Amino acid sequence: MSLGYLAEVVFLGTGATVPTLERFLPGILVRDRIGDAILLDSGEGVQLRLAQLGVSPSSIDVIAVTHEHGDHVNGLPGLLQSMYVGGRSRGLTIVAPASIAWFVSEALEAKEDRLGFKVDVIVAKGRGSLEVNRASGDTLTLYWFPVCHTVEAYGYSLEWKLRPRISLEKFEALGVKPGPWLRDLLERGEASLESIRVKLEDVIGRSGVTVKISYTGDTSPCDDYVESIRGSRVLIHDSTFHSELEVEARGKGHSTSKEAAEKALEAGAKLLVLTHISSRYRGFEARRLLEESRKVFSNTLLSRDLMRVTLGPLEHHPRS
């Protein structure tokens, strides 16, 4: 029996620089099964796509912005406004480079006495992390790392670390019933009961699992971020141009679809999703980017607005 997926990634905007009806500007919503909601970039149109999904802006816990270019941040004022109008009281965390932190606190005056909710702004600098959630030994952490664009820019990874799952059958075989001391067992690896000493390895059904996704934002295919995206289950990479425009890509601090594929290969990603697609590739023309990427990295998808990628499934331990 499957417990379904761990998390889903929904592409709210997959275009670059200027919006088209087909592709709004960058925004990626990541939601997991326990209710965490993280928005990566907040381009123009993000609110409309959220409305199409039936997702309230107020359900978002963390907004992580890659860099100061308008196509990645112009949706933020409207989003904060809607959270205010919606009567949000829960705090919001924004992770962004210093330029955006200034924009949020000074230009938008995103302060508790004005909005009715607290806005914690964390300035991304170098490499860093934020623990988004910790529940019963499972954790979700957001990591940021520098990428190579025309201005200071960061990529983000989200990493779920799931605790080992206990096997009830193995407990029963030992003649004990799980109780409140289980937490000790999970944290310390063993627990003493009145009549028996239980070691974690004796009752483990599934060892701990790490699931990671990464988003580069706008970047040239430099070496700086390869270690940070290594082992991603899903890698969402800048793929603004086809390689016939490699010179233009370099000049503008972007990647071609072929370069995105090479990075996915180098970093050992499982799935590559091409995004930040130039508006010059309309309709089926954009498939040229996909075809080019698949020649290097076969497990590639071309993003489109409202496309959904699920992570998982998590396996369930059958009782027999």
Ligand SMILES: [Zn+2]
């Ligand atoms: Zn951009």
Ligand SMILES: [Zn+2]
């Ligand atoms: Zn940019």
